[in-house]
Amino acid sequence: MFTNILALKNRISALTKLFSARKTQKVTSNLLTALMLALLLATAGFAAEPSKSMPQASVAALSAAPALQAQATAQSQTAAVAVPTPAASSPAAASGLPTRIKPNRAITISMFLTIIGITLCVVIWAARQTKSASDFYTAGGGITGLQNGWAIAGDYMSAASFLGMSGLISLYGIDGFMYAVGPMFSFIAILLVIAEPCRNAGKYTLGDILSFRTSPKPVRAVAALSTVTVSLFYLIAQMVGAGKLMQVLLDIPYRVSVIGVGILMVGYVVFGGMKATTWVQIIKAGLLMSGTVLLAFLVLLKSGFNPVAFFTDIVGNQLVQDHVRINVLKDALPKQGFDYGQRFMEPGLFLKNPLDQISLGIAWALGAAGLPHILMRFFTVPSAKEARKSIVIALFINSTFFFLINIIGFGAALYLSPQLISSVDKGGNMATLLLAQLLGGGAGSLGGDMFLAFICAVAFATILAVVSGLVLAASAAIAHDVYVNIIMDGKADQHTQVKVARITSLFVGLAAIAMGLAAEKENVVALVALAFAVAASGNFPAVMLSLFWKRFNTAGVISALLVGTISALGLVVISPVMTYPQKIADDSKKMIVTLEKKQAEGVVLADKDLKLLDKSRKDFEKNNGGTSMVGLKAAIFPLKNPGIVSVPLGLIAAVMGTLLFRNRRAEEMFDEIEVRQITGLGISSASDH
Amino acid sequence: MGARTYNWSEIAQNPKYLELKRKKRVFLFGWWIAASVYYFSLPLLSGYFPAMFRIKLIGVINFGYLFILSQFLVAIFIAMYYTKVANSDFDRLTDELVREIR
Numbered sequence: 001m002f003t004n005i006l007a008l009k010n011r012i013s014a015l016t017k018l019f020s021a022r023k024t025q026k027v028t029s030n031l032l033t034a035l036m037l038a039l040l041l042a043t044a045g046f047a048a049e050p051s052k053s054m055p056q057a058s059v060a061a062l063s064a065a066p067a068l069q070a071q072a073t074a075q076s077q078t079a080a081v082a083v084p085t086p087a088a089s090s091p092a093a094a095s096g097l098p099t100r101i102k103p104n105r106a107i108t109i110s111m112f113l114t115i116i117g118i119t120l121c122v123v124i125w126a127a128r129q130t131k132s133a134s135d136f137y138t139a140g141g142g143i144t145g146l147q148n149g150w151a152i153a154g155d156y157m158s159a160a161s162f163l164g165m166s167g168l169i170s171l172y173g174i175d176g177f178m179y180a181v182g183p184m185f186s187f188i189a190i191l192l193v194i195a196e197p198c199r200n201a202g203k204y205t206l207g208d209i210l211s212f213r214t215s216p217k218p219v220r221a222v223a224a225l226s227t228v229t230v231s232l233f234y235l236i237a238q239m240v241g242a243g244k245l246m247q248v249l250l251d252i253p254y255r256v257s258v259i260g261v262g263i264l265m266v267g268y269v270v271f272g273g274m275k276a277t278t279w280v281q282i283i284k285a286g287l288l289m290s291g292t293v294l295l296a297f298l299v300l301l302k303s304g305f306n307p308v309a310f311f312t313d314i315v316g317n318q319l320v321q322d323h324v325r326i327n328v329l330k331d332a333l334p335k336q337g338f339d340y341g342q343r344f345m346e347p348g349l350f351l352k353n354p355l356d357q358i359s360l361g362i363a364w365a366l367g368a369a370g371l372p373h374i375l376m377r378f379f380t381v382p383s384a385k386e387a388r389k390s391i392v393i394a395l396f397i398n399s400t401f402f403f404l405i406n407i408i409g410f411g412a413a414l415y416l417s418p419q420l421i422s423s424v425d426k427g428g429n430m431a432t433l434l435l436a437q438l439l440g441g442g443a444g445s446l447g448g449d450m451f452l453a454f455i456c457a458v459a460f461a462t463i464l465a466v467v468s469g470l471v472l473a474a475s476a477a478i479a480h481d482v483y484v485n486i487i488m489d490g491k492a493d494q495h496t497q498v499k500v501a502r503i504t505s506l507f508v509g510l511a512a513i514a515m516g517l518a519a520e521k522e523n524v525v526a527l528v529a530l531a532f533a534v535a536a537s538g539n540f541p542a543v544m545l546s547l548f549w550k551r552f553n554t555a556g557v558i559s560a561l562l563v564g565t566i567s568a569l570g571l572v573v574i575s576p577v578m579t580y581p582q583k584i585a586d587d588s589k590k591m592i593v594t595l596e597k598k599q600a601e602g603v604v605l606a607d608k609d610l611k612l613l614d615k616s617r618k619d620f621e622k623n624n625g626g627t628s629m630v631g632l633k634a635a636i637f638p639l640k641n642p643g644i645v646s647v648p649l650g651l652i653a654a655v656m657g658t659l660l661f662r663n664r665r666a667e668e669m670f671d672e673i674e675v676r677q678i679t680g681l682g683i684s685s686a687s688d689h
Numbered sequence: 690m691g692a693r694t695y696n697w698s699e700i701a702q703n704p705k706y707l708e709l710k711r712k713k714r715v716f717l718f719g720w721w722i723a724a725s726v727y728y729f730s731l732p733l734l735s736g737y738f739p740a741m742f743r744i745k746l747i748g749v750i751n752f753g754y755l756f757i758l759s760q761f762l763v764a765i766f767i768a769m770y771y772t773k774v775a776n777s778d779f780d781r782l783t784d785e786l787v788r789e790i791r
Binding site: 174177178181184185187188189191192193307308311312314315342345346347348351353354355357358361365385388389392395396399402403671672674675676678679680681682 | 713721728732737745761769775787
C-alpha cells in the first residue's frame with residue numbers, strides 16, 4: 001500500500017517535472033531559433049553580391065600545405081590515403097594561388113565565444129535539473145522525438161563530413177558523392193532493427209541490453225571495455241582533428257585548442273549530463289544545417305537554379321579538366337578524344353578498389369548501429385514510438401545534409417577550382433571554408449569574413465557536440481556498468497550514482513585530452529576505421545542476437561565482443577591505413593632519383609624543387625629500413641577497412657560461443673526480452689501511453 | 690516506478706502477440722534486406738560495371754549520379770513508409786495487446 005502511494009507520488013512529480021521541462025525547452029528553442037535566424041540574415045545580407053575576382057591559374061601547384069588528414073578522415077578513413085602526390089611531379093609553381101586560408105580572427109573568435117556562451121547557459125540550466133542517475137544518463141527520458149532526432153543528427157554528423165566530404169567531391173567529383181551514401185544509409189539499420197527494440201529493452205548503456213539474460217558481471221565488464229575502446233578511438237581522432245583545424249584556421253597552438261575543446265566538453269558532460277549534451281547537439285545540428293543550407297542555396301543561386309547547366313559548366317570547365325588530367329589521372333599530354341571533364345562525373349577517380357568499398361560499406365551499414373554513443377540516445381525518449389520518430393527525423397536531416405554537401409562540393413570545384421582548393425589543403429578539407437569566403441564576398445571583404453567566420457564556428461560547434469556525446473557514453477559504461485553494477489552489485493543510491501558518473505566523466509575527459517595531446521603527430525586515420533569496424537563486428541552482432549536469437553547467451557556475447565574487437569583491431573594494424581616508414585622512404589627515393597636526374601641533365605632546379613630534394617633526402621634517411629607500429633615494412637591485409645572479414649568473424653564467434661556453452665536460463669528468459677522488445681511492456685514510461 | 694511483474698511466457702503465447710511479432714519480423718527484416726541489396730548494388734555496380742555509370746541521361750548528368758541520388762530517395766521512402774505502417778498497424782496492435790494484458 002505504502003509503496004503504491006510512493007510510486008504514484010513519484011510518477012506525479014516526474015510528470016510535473018516533465019511538463020515544466022518542456023515549457024523551458026520551448027522557450028529556449030524559441031530563443032535559439034531567433035538567434036540563428038539573426039545570424040542567417042546577417043550572413044545572407046553580406047553574401048548578396050558574389051565576387052568574380054577569382055585567381056585564374058591552370059598550374060597545378062600542390063604545395064606542402066598543412067594536410068588536415070585527421071579531420072578529413074575522422075569519418076572517411078580512406079581520404080588521406082589517396083591524397084594526390086606532392087609537388088615535384090607537377091610543373092613548377094608559378095601561380096598566385098593562395099596556400100592558406102585566413103579567417104578574420106576577431107570576428108571568428110567572437111562567434112566562437114557566442115557559441116561557448118550559449119552552450120554554457122544551457123549547461124547551467126541543465127545542471128539544476130540533473131539529480132538522479134537517470135537524469136544524468138538519459139535526461140530522465142524526457143527528451144521528445146523531435147529533439148532527439150536533431151540531437152542524433154548532431155551526434156553523428158562530424159566536422160569530417162562537413163569539411164572533408166565536400167573537399168573530396170571538389171577534387172574527385174562523383175566518387176566523393178558516392179562516399180556520402182554510406183553515412184546516410186547507416187540510419188536504415190538503426191531505424192528498422194535497432195532503435196525501438198533498444199529503447200524497450202535497455203536502460204542507460206550497451207551493457208544493460210547485453211546483460212539482460214546473461215551473467216551480468218562478465219558481460220558488463222566486456223561491454224564496458226568495448227564501449228570505452230570504441231568511444232576513445234573516435235574521441236582521440238576528433239580531438240586531434242580539432243586541434244589541427246584550429247591551428248590552421250586561427251593560429252591557435254595545437255595544445256591550447258585540444259585543452260580548450262577538452263575543458264568545454266568535460267564541463268558540458270560533468271555538470272549538465274545528458275540534458276546539456278543533448279542541447280549542445282541540437283544547437284550544433286541547427287547551426288550546421290543553417291550553414292549547409294545557406295551555402296548550397298548560394299551555389300544554386302549562382303548557377304541560376306539549373307542543375308543541368310550547373311553540371312554542364314563543371315564538365316566544360318578548363319580548370320576541372322586540367323585537374324582531372326594532370327593531378328588525378330597523371331596524363332602529361334591529353335589523350336586524343338578523351339573527355340576529361342566528363343570523367344569528373346564518372347566513378348573511379350578516388351575509390352579504386354571495389355572490394356574495399358564493399359568492406360567500408362559494411363562498416364557504415366552496421367557500424368553506426370553499434371556505436372555506443374548513438375545507442376545511448378534512444379534511452380532519452382519516453383517510448384519506442386518517440387525513438388522511431390527521432391531516428392526518422394535524424395535520417396531526414398542526415399540525408400538532406402549529405403545531399404547538400406554534394407551541391408557544395410561540386411560548387412566548390414566550379415567556382416573555386418580544384419587547383420585552388422588543393423593548394424590550400426592537399427586533402428581538400430578547406431573547400432567548404434574557401435567557398436563560404438568566396439560566396440560571402442571574397443577574401444578580405446566584410447561579407448566574406450563574416451560568412452567564413454560563421455562556417456568556422458559551425459565546425460567548432462560540431463566538434464564540441466560530437467566529443468561530448470562520446471565522453472558521456474564512455475563514462476556511462478565505466479560508472480554504470482563497472483562501478484554501480486559490478487563493484488557495488490547495483491546497490492548505490494541516486495546521489496552516489498550521479499557523483500560517480502560526474503567523477504568518471506571528468507577522468508574520461510582528462511584521459512581524452514592527454515591522449516589527444518600525445519597523438520598530435522600520430523596517424524589517427526586508423527582510429528576511426530577501427531571504431532566503426534569494432535562496432536560493426538562486435539557490438540552489432542551482440543546487440544542483434546541478444547534481441548532476436550533465443551539461444552544467445554553469456555558465452556555468445558563475450559565471444560562476439562572479443563573476437564569482433566580483436567579481429568578488427570588485428571586487421572587494421574596490418575592494413576594500408578597504418579603508416580609504413582619504408583613506403584615513405586621508397587617514395588622519397590623515387591623523388592630524389594627524379595630530381596637528381598634533372599640536375600644531371602643540366603636543368604637548374606627552382607628553389608622549391610631544391611627544398612623538396614633536401615626534404616626527400618631527410619625523409620629517406622629517417623624512414624629507410626623503418627617499420628610500422630607492429631614491425632611491418634608493408635601492409636599484409638590489402639583492404640583499408642576490415643569489415644568484410646571481421647564482421648563474419650564476429651558473427652561466427654557469437655554463434656559458436658553460444659552453441660558450445662548452452663545456457664538454459666538465457667533461453668528461458670528470451671520470452672521476457674522478446675515481449676519487452678516488441679511491446680514495450682515493463683518499462684514504466686513506455687506503458688503509460 | 691511501475692513495478693509490476695508480468696507472466697512473460699504467457700504473453701509470448703498470446704495470439705495477438707504472435708501476430709504482432711510475425712508482422713513486425715516480416716516487415717522489418719524484409720525491408721532491411723531489400724534496402725541493403727539496393728545499397729550494396731552501388732559499390733558493386735560502380736566497381737565492376739563502371740560503363741553503366743557513364744551512360745549520360747540528362748545532358749551531362751549520367752546514370753551514376755542519378756543512381757547515387759536514388760539511394761537518398763530510397764532511404765527517405767523507407768523511413769516514411771515504415772512510419773506509416775508502424776503508426777497505423779504495429780502501434781494499434783501493440784496498444785490492443787497491452788490493454789488486453791492489463
